[in-house]
Amino acid sequence: MIQIGCTSFKEHTYLTGKKESSLFEYAAYFPLVEMDTSFYAIPKQTYVKEWLKQVPERFQFIMKLPKVFTKHEELTEGESLKELAQELLESVKPMIEQGNLFCLLAQFPPYFDCRRENVDYLRILRQLFPQIPMAVELRNNSWYDSTFLARTRAFMQEQKFSLVIVDEPKKLSTTIPFDSYVTNSSFVFFRFHGRNDIGWNATGPDAKRLRTNYRYSKEELEELQEAVAAVKDQSKQVAIIFNNNAGGDAAENALQFKDLLQLDFENLNPSQLGLF
Incomplete structure (x- = not known):
């Protein structure tokens, strides 16, 4: 099964014509979303329950681990990763129990x-999340160096991590390669960030906006389609997230990709509410 979605549900004006869309509206187009708000803070379970009310029964969430788990910030005094992991698991417990x-x-x-x-x-x-499906995205190309690549892949398989297949700028020496190797037979995860060579290493308050400001061409989407087709039978599920949000291109590119793959998503929300 192949599922396509975008990072966040709010900022896709292309779908609704509105500056911010609701999760209910987003779920009329896609069966999958990556929630990046959890990167900044563990969501309250009340928020998680509210999200679940807005989506169809089989809708799927990818939850980004809070940044303290991925070395973006240090633990504060008195915190422990084990306690934070339990807090996160309790937060998303309704999602786990309902299969979302x-x-x-x-x-x-x-x-x-x-x-x-x-x-x-x-x-x-x-070990902190022993029973939960987990994907790992690496952004340092040393893991993909010829000296370590085979061991990187074997390690991810051993730990039952799905090593994210990443599309990002191609002309920079610091970016990682598009390595379409499947490390988990349960699920494959593609993340398409765009190929903005100039903006990728931007710093400062506009860095995020510049990094993902990119629109995939038809030819580039066809190239990515071939990569997905080559691995889709190696795993039970394939998740594809378009993260090229900054210029408002993610949702349109995602729908174009859906058409290229000739997919027909079922069990979506109605695209608009009827009068009665």
């Missing part, structure tokens, strides 16, 4: 490189 949690996503920063300390940390992370 597709996976947790651990997106690591560029300075998380391939060395013993970080390999050991990934083992700890797996």
